[in-house]
Amino acid sequence: MCSPMSEPICLVENVDGSLCVNAGAVEHLSKYDQPVVVVSVVGFYRTGKSYLLNRLAGKQTGFALGSTIESKTKGIWMWCVPHPYNAGQTLVLLDTEGLGDVDKGDSKNDAWIFCLAVLLSSTLVYNSRGTIDNTAVEKLHYVTELAEQIRIKSPSSRAAEEEDEEDFTFVQFFPNFIWAVRDFSLELELEKRGQVTEDEYLDFALQLKKGLSMKNTNYNLPRQCIRNYFPTRKCFVFPFPASQEKMVCLESLDESEIVPKFLAATKQFRDYVFAASKVKTLKGGYRVTGRIFGHLVQSYVETISSGKVPCLENAVVVMAQIENQTALEEGLEVYQSGMEQVKSLFPVNLNTLSAEHQKMSNVASTEFMKRSFKDEGQEYFNKLMEAVDKHYAELITQNMEASDKKCQLILSDLYEKMNEGVQRGEYAKPGGYKLYCTHRDNVITQYNSHPDKGNQADAVLERFMSEKSVEAKIILQTDEQLTECEKKVQEEKEQAAVLEQQCKAEQKRNLELEQLMQEEKANHKQRMQQLEMKFEEERLQQQQELDRAVESKMAEQNELLTKGFLEKAQVLELEIEQLKKEKDKQSDNFFKNYIMPIVDIARDVFSIVLQYELMKKTYSKASIKE
Template sequence: MEEPVCLVENVNGSLSVSDGAKYLSKITEPVVVVCVVGLYRTGKSYLMNRLAGKDTGFALGSTIESKTKGIWMWCVPHPSKPGHTLVLLDTEGLGDVDKGDSKNDAWVFCLAVLLSSTLIYNSRGTIDNTAVENLHFVTELAEHIKVKSPSAATEDEEVMDESSQFVQFFPKFIWTVRDFILELEIENKKVTEDQYLDFALQLKKGAAKKISDYNLPRECIRSYFPTRKCFVFPLPATQDKMSRLESLDESELWPDFLTVTRRFCDYVFKESEVKTVKGGHRVTGRMLGHLVRVYVDMISGNSVPCLENAVVVMSQIENQAAVQQGMEVYERGMEQVRSKFPVSVDEISAEHQKFSNLATTEFMKRSFKDQHGEYLKTLAGSVEKRYAELLMENLKSSETKCRVLLSQLYSGMSEAVQRGDYTTPGGYSLYCTHRENIIREYNTHPNKGDKAQDVLEEFLKQWNVEANAILQTDNKLTENERKIEEERERAALIEQKQKAAEEKQREMERVMKVEKESHEERMQQMERKFQEERRQQQEELEKAMERKLSEQEELLQKGYKEKAELMELEIRQLKDEKQKSPESGGFFKDYVMPVVSTASDVLSTFLQYKVLKKALF
């Protein structure tokens, strides 16, 4: 993208997804999503331009009017993570006097939290009580975001406030303070930027309402956001140049400001992680586009965005597309062998096995949260149905080719029969010689396909009637010789019928063997996918537990014993969820075993195929 595009429009307080979202559908790489929020006219856009490696892009503006409306997006290659895309989101300024809608501001802030893997809150001056209170939207997140749908929550989860789980899913938090002119000192001691933020977020002891109101936004920030970082930026230039920040050359900016800007960018590039959703699933640009639409649709429909429901909707979209992509891979591959019909069952089965496995691999690349194997089962069913159709098409092609070939080879004999060439003494022997020559030439003809023996059996039955008529008119043969020849004709038919039956059996065994191997390959890929998703989920829970334990320890150190004890239930729930290991058989069985049951469905397709073959023969 050469420049930013609008991702979410905000028109008269109504949010809608812009056409700019189509850019995300083209991004198949994992995305690192960095979003900036803050009061309007605090210089948010400048930071995003620097992260994009550009001087211009996101509109800065030089007046008191807010330039950014809705959410604007700029997708660029990640500067330090190959194979990843950096998605920069610039939100409209909170508290815009022209808008005058705090509810709308709350939804914009909510979207910023839901979509980002790193959230930057940009303010100006100092982090005092007023600055913290300006971030009051954080106290409303519990009302604007749900983790689970009400029907999915267990009794234990209903007792506990869902906001306690936000730490698992919320982005890293960076507070950037612009135009900071004070010394970083607390009680006459120099402190770091992070210590300065931690000091500003310290809680007060007591239960009075005034103290509770003071503590609430601080508690929310500390509880919800897993990682907190602070950067304080000095003034960038002299006051007369501030309004032209976008057009200033670096030489015109003060060195201290540039130094902090570089540290800030380096930190964001290094520490910002790939966006994940509930369950630890890594998000691609395409998936992010789904998330944007799902969340905006929920908000526009006056519903509270639900993390679990969003993942379900997104997984349905992605899994359906994964099935389609898998089938496209299979169809393209099998078209190569289809163009060569008729071929042997060994060749078509080998190609089927190859492209069936590739289709499953393609499916696995895109699918996620296919917990009961429903979509893999759909893909397997579609592949096997198409395979059965191709087997029948190949047989019909073989039958047609063999019929045409035998008709062509027999044309000369047919004319001889019409002329009566075989009704003279010794005519039967001549007939048999010519017939054997045709059969020999037919059998040596290449690429006839798997109907060769069946079609030959059919022609031999027809020739048997003709041969017997000629046999009876051949006066050269004695009665006993005629009986011997009749018996030989019957034996030849029985032998050919046996050959055809053996060929059918070999075909069926090959088809069943290939299907069994393909199914085993699906199982192996499914298990690998499951293990990867389980690992992601375990990492998510492990990180959340570490953050809770760290927060609990900090509360205990600072004397907030009661608050620390209240966190014990949250920590215990995380431990319990982590202990629910699929290796014990429960979840793993739900995840894999339904796929195993598709074997009988798949094999029934080939039983039907066998019946159809019998009908044709």
């Protein structure tokens, strides 16, 4: 686990209106394997964004507050801290460059900063001062530009008729929205309604006007976007934190010097953000880790800098390629390093090698599943399993070779004294054949009793007996003590013994191959179960993503119906129906892209017959020596 950051660092630099990613920040993010909850604060400069973020970080200081009219934050700054509520998650706080900085004078640059905050966040906090009046809403014109600055689908996968309609699906992928009103000095009261809550105050400010006049259309546009794009809306109002004289040193004030109502509002804000903010996800519901988040920032900033429009679908594809390739490499590394221990013990029996293979193969695929996502067609999983099986076949060969070498060495050592006797002619005399057979049988007995020879013991003994049968035949023919009839009987016995050993070795090979085949079947079944669990997890993520969007649209529709906006409610009904159709379409695509490839894998990639033939050839190669 990566140690918490002691202070914020710049994530996205903004130099002369040009955005670029800070490589050091991405390197730091690469150390975080935990899911991230990303909270961004946006708003006009000198509105106190940094103070709120410091409170979220549980610190008095950190993000620069400044005490002058000059904007302190340039680009986007990041602070990663452990999530205070959810163990195993990292809270990523983003402080964005103040909008409307007079020194910058570049509204397009502001728009891209706002766009990045939306793209990267789980929760987006819009920070403003005073009240939520029409002027305040109009200042949030950046939200109306999002449809032009963000694409959901890539041009290649988007139908022509969807060009102007896809923005209604933003609600699936956009963050929760919080409006934080600073230095609020009014009473939360509305005419004819009396006392209202903060959320009711926000809803009142975002009410739409009836009528199709240009004036009403312009008035409704930013409000309509906020209502349609963000799945949830929340409002917090903060009174002045201290007297005007003390405001310039707010970060150094003791809590006793801060207005109690401000502290209470800050606590409520913090508690809500921590409880309501979800793990950042990509299109498709894929959870984002710190490492993926770093890649995501790079992808979006590079796209923006190139003059193109960021696309959520393309981002998922890019992230999936990066993560799946790394998952493949890490899974293979886990398998190979895990097999090193058993490799150091070569030769071992097949049961030992096979058991370790099954264990480490399972570990490798489990590690792959943890990191991989959107592996449609199982391209990367297939490559991992092929690499694992190839390495396993190599280990089988190496184990056989080690066994072969060890067995030959044992027989060579045991036969050495006997070989010296052959060279001296000790067996070239009457009765020599019987003596030779006695000594040879002793060698074989000692060899058979020798432990840890590996699975080539019978095959090497078969070759030994075949080789020595020629030698025995010569000694047999020169033994004058035996009659021709006895020699013929002994010769037949020699051939029978060699044939018996050949059958024994072949039987052993066939039993081992059958064992391998059965174990590969079990291993294959386990892999399929892992795949199905992974695919079901991803399917549920996609369904939940759409369910949340439908729920948000239905809540908005009910509110519009209550307030008499029948036409707008009917439009929402069409959008809800399209989202439901998208849900059905995703189920069909899931079957096409995931379930069907599982059948293909079962038939082709992990064909037991092919595995059987591969291992049979491997055995033959190791067993047959020139």
